[in-house]
Amino acid sequence: MSFTANTLKDSKGLEHVIAIDGKTVHVSKDNFHHTSPIHLVHAWSVENNICLGQIKTQTKSNEITAIPELLDLLDAKGSIITIDAMGTQTAIAAKIIDKEGHYILAVKDNQKALREEVETTCNRNRSVFDYTEVEKGHGRIETRRCEVVEKGLIVDFENRWKGLQSIIKITATREIGDKVSTEERFYISSLDTSQPFNQYIRNHWKIENSLHWTLDMVFREDEQRKRAKHAAENFAIVRKIALNLLKKDCGKESLRSKRLKAGWNKEYLIDLLKF
Numbered sequence: 001m002s003f004t005a006n007t008l009k010d011s012k013g014l015e016h017v018i019a020i021d022g023k024t025v026h027v028s029k030d031n032f033h034h035t036s037p038i039h040l041v042h043a044w045s046v047e048n049n050i051c052l053g054q055i056k057t058q059t060k061s062n063e064i065t066a067i068p069e070l071l072d073l074l075d076a077k078g079s080i081i082t083i084d085a086m087g088t089q090t091a092i093a094a095k096i097i098d099k100e101g102h103y104i105l106a107v108k109d110n111q112k113a114l115r116e117e118v119e120t121t122c123n124r125n126r127s128v129f130d131y132t133e134v135e136k137g138h139g140r141i142e143t144r145r146c147e148v149v150e151k152g153l154i155v156d157f158e159n160r161w162k163g164l165q166s167i168i169k170i171t172a173t174r175e176i177g178d179k180v181s182t183e184e185r186f187y188i189s190s191l192d193t194s195q196p197f198n199q200y201i202r203n204h205w206k207i208e209n210s211l212h213w214t215l216d217m218v219f220r221e222d223e224q225r226k227r228a229k230h231a232a233e234n235f236a237i238v239r240k241i242a243l244n245l246l247k248k249d250c251g252k253e254s255l256r257s258k259r260l261k262a263g264w265n266k267e268y269l270i271d272l273l274k275f
Contacts, residue, residue: 017046017200019207020070020083022063025221025232038232041066042240043074044207049247051211051240056233063087068095076101080191082204085110088188090160097163097190104168104200107186118186122169125149128193141175146198163190168197215239218255245272 022041041063043052053073055066063086071081071092076099083092085108096103107118127147135142147169168187173180187201215221219239246258249272253261262269 016078017080017082017203018052018074018076019044019046019204020067020081020087021204021207021212022057022066022086023212023215025236038236039063040233040236041070042207042211043070044211046203046206049206049210050244054237054240056236064089064092067092071095071099074099080104080200082200084108084204088114090162093164093188093190094162102190103163104187104189104191104197104204107188115186118167118188119169119184121151121167122147122149122186127169131198133198139176143173143175144198144202145171145173147171148193148195148197150193161188164188165190166193166195166197168201170198170201211240211243214243214255218259219243248272 020041020043022039024039039057039062041055041057043054044050045052053070055070055073057063057066067083067087067089068091076096079101080103081096081101082104083106085106088105088107088111093103093105107115109115127149129148130145132143132145135144149167149169151164151167166189168189170185170187171182172185173182185201187197189195189197191197219242221236221239242259242262243255246255246262249258251258262272
């Protein structure tokens with residue numbers, strides 16, 4: 001973790017949004033020793049496009065205990081922490097506020113009572129901000145309406161979530177030819193109601209495309225068979241160190257080409273290590 005701590009220190013003052021999400025390294029499962037594949041919870045800097053840290057768990061359900069450990073590694077002051085529904089816990093929200101950060105937490109059906117409470121709050125209170133974004137491309141039209149509601153008058157609800165200021169409803173509509181699909185998503189946040197929530201929520205999923213997908217496509221992480229002791233976790237750290245270094249090279253080559261070049265060209269490798 002010392003490398004990621006230094007990386008975070010270098011980016012201080014630039015950091016704004018930190019996305020937290022988990023990824024399973026499927027082939028790390030060891031049938032002989034009856035162990036499950038390792039699950040890694042990552043912190044991703046959206047602005048700096050680098051991984052700031054990871055914590056290992058044995059299953060996805062353990063993300064609830066891993067996320068607070070990961071937060072302990074981060075300087076969250078002034079940052080916006082975005083987490084999917086697994087991390088929507090009162091203790092996690094309180095920890096982020098205690099570290100002088102802000103949170104945007106997804107609310108889904110894994111917590112039905114909370115989802116119903118949030119949905120009811122949105123339906124009973126007039127939104128103070130209501131704006132729509134439309135994006136066209138690749139043969140489809142995507143419309144995202146963002147309605148932001150103040151925390152409202154449900155005293156028990158607001159007291160349970162430290163720092164709660166806003167409740168967000170995103171209505172996402174996708175049109176592909178004659179087919180139209182609509183989905184409603186809900187979030188709670190410690191940010192005030194005037195923030196660009198559409199942008200923050202969309203940026204959260206950069207952790208999937210820029211980190212998880214890249215680890216599988218460039219480093220073939222999901223095909224790695226290292227299982228002995230801490231090998232899977234340690235090599236996962238090494239891959240992220242390598243990915244962070246490759247991303248600091250702003251050349252036009254693909255990440256895969258840069259990775260191969262680092263193995264063939266000693267001078268290029270030395271230059272990468274200087275970043």
